[in-house]
Amino acid sequence: MALSLDRLFETIVNQGVSEAWLVEGKPPLFRVGDTLHEGVMPPLTRTDVELPLTLKPHWLAAFKQRRLVEYSIVYGEALTHFRLTMVKVGRSSLALIRREAAGADDGAAHPSRVPSG
Numbered sequence: 001m002a003l004s005l006d007r008l009f010e011t012i013v014n015q016g017v018s019e020a021w022l023v024e025g026k027p028p029l030f031r032v033g034d035t036l037h038e039g040v041m042p043p044l045t046r047t048d049v050e051l052p053l054t055l056k057p058h059w060l061a062a063f064k065q066r067r068l069v070e071y072s073i074v075y076g077e078a079l080t081h082f083r084l085t086m087v088k089v090g091r092s093s094l095a096l097i098r099r100e101a102a103g104a105d106d107g108a109a110h111p112s113r114v115p116s117g
Contacts, residue, residue, distance in 0.1 A: 003048035022095040
């Protein structure tokens with residue numbers, strides 16, 4: 001079963017999740033309070049983990065070039081704000097989606113500034 005972004009964001013919003021961790025080969029992890037809960041679904045593929053990068057055409061290309069990116073996402077009718085951090089470790093991708101307070105950002109894409117050297 002492939003990951004659905006709508007289902008992921010709805011789970012985060014409706015279940016009081018503050019962070020969602022997406023790691024290749026593992027089901028999603030959801031932080032509620034001080035506890036991490038494993039999602040009830042098969043292990044994620046690289047395509048699943050990188051799915052949030054498909055929201056804007058240039059995000060995936062930037063990730064492949066930089067291997068570390070961070071963007072803001074606004075989701076749903078309630079305009080819930082999220083921060084997506086994506087990192088490539090070896091051949092694997094890891095995503096962290098954090099729920100932010102309303103009005104924390106304008107929802108535009110903001111690539112992180114990664115120091116060189």
